[in-house]
Each structure stands twice: as structure tokens, then as C-alpha cells.
Amino acid sequence: MAITLQNEYGTITVEDEVIAKLAGLAAMECYGIVGMAAKNVKEGIFRLLKKESLTKGIMLNTENNKVSLDFHIIVEYGTNIPAIAENAISAVRYKLEESLNIEAEEINVFVEGIRIDV
Numbered sequence: 001m002a003i004t005l006q007n008e009y010g011t012i013t014v015e016d017e018v019i020a021k022l023a024g025l026a027a028m029e030c031y032g033i034v035g036m037a038a039k040n041v042k043e044g045i046f047r048l049l050k051k052e053s054l055t056k057g058i059m060l061n062t063e064n065n066k067v068s069l070d071f072h073i074i075v076e077y078g079t080n081i082p083a084i085a086e087n088a089i090s091a092v093r094y095k096l097e098e099s100l101n102i103e104a105e106e107i108n109v110f111v112e113g114i115r116i117d118v
Contacts, residue, residue, distance in 0.1 A: 001062045003102055014100055016062060020055040023069055026095035027088045028054065032079035037072040037112035067096065068106040074113040085109040 005012040036057025059070040089107045
């Protein structure tokens with residue numbers, strides 16, 4: 001589904017892929033987030049996604065022009081995970097409201113892995 005916005009000039013339709021991409025880019029700017037994670041269904045293992053396919057780590061549900069988002073992320077070792085999650089939620093909520101005038105009803109963050117730099 002897509003979000004439909006009305007203004008004095010007409011109707012604007014924003015597709016889910018655009019919303020997910022904007023939200024994903026906002027989350028990736030947060031300190032401590034290394035990337036989005038996608039589950040390999042066959043093996044049950046999560047892998048780090050490249051920036052081009054970061055929307056695969058985001059589950060999006062739109063209803064009544066409000067969105068609910070589930071982020072599956074990988075964080076950097078040694079960082080404060082609750083602080084990272086709060087920062088990501090705040091950044092995504094702000095970006096959606098500022099850029100698209102869309103209210104984020106619910107944002108869930110799932111930490112699927114930790115990257116350790118050797």
C-alpha cells in the first residue's frame with residue numbers, strides 16, 4: 001500500500017519503497033548502526049546488507065496514512081544498544097515527519113547482530 005497526501009495542488013502518492021528507503025537512510029546515519037540485516041531463510045542466518053538494498057532489512061506497514069516500521073539492524077561492538085535504538089527511532093520519526101509529513105505510529109528495532117572489527 002502507499003500513503004496518499006492531499007494539498008491545495010492535488011494528490012501526492014508516496015510508495016512504501018520510498019518510505020522504507022528514507023527511513024533506512026535516516027537510521028544508517030545514526031552512530032553505532034553498521035547496517036541493516038536480512039535473514040537467509042534457508043540457513044536462518046542474518047547478513048549485513050549493502051546500502052543499495054537496505055530496504056530489505058525494513059518491514060513496513062501502512063494504514064490510514066500512518067506507518068509502522070520494523071528495523072532489523074547490525075550494531076558495532078562496544079556500543080550502547082538501547083541508546084542506539086532510541087536514537088534510530090527518534091531520527092526516523094523526525095525524518096518521516098519533516099520530509100513527508102507522515103506520522104510513524106510504531107517503530108520497532110531488532111538487533112540481529114554485532115560487527116566486531118579485528
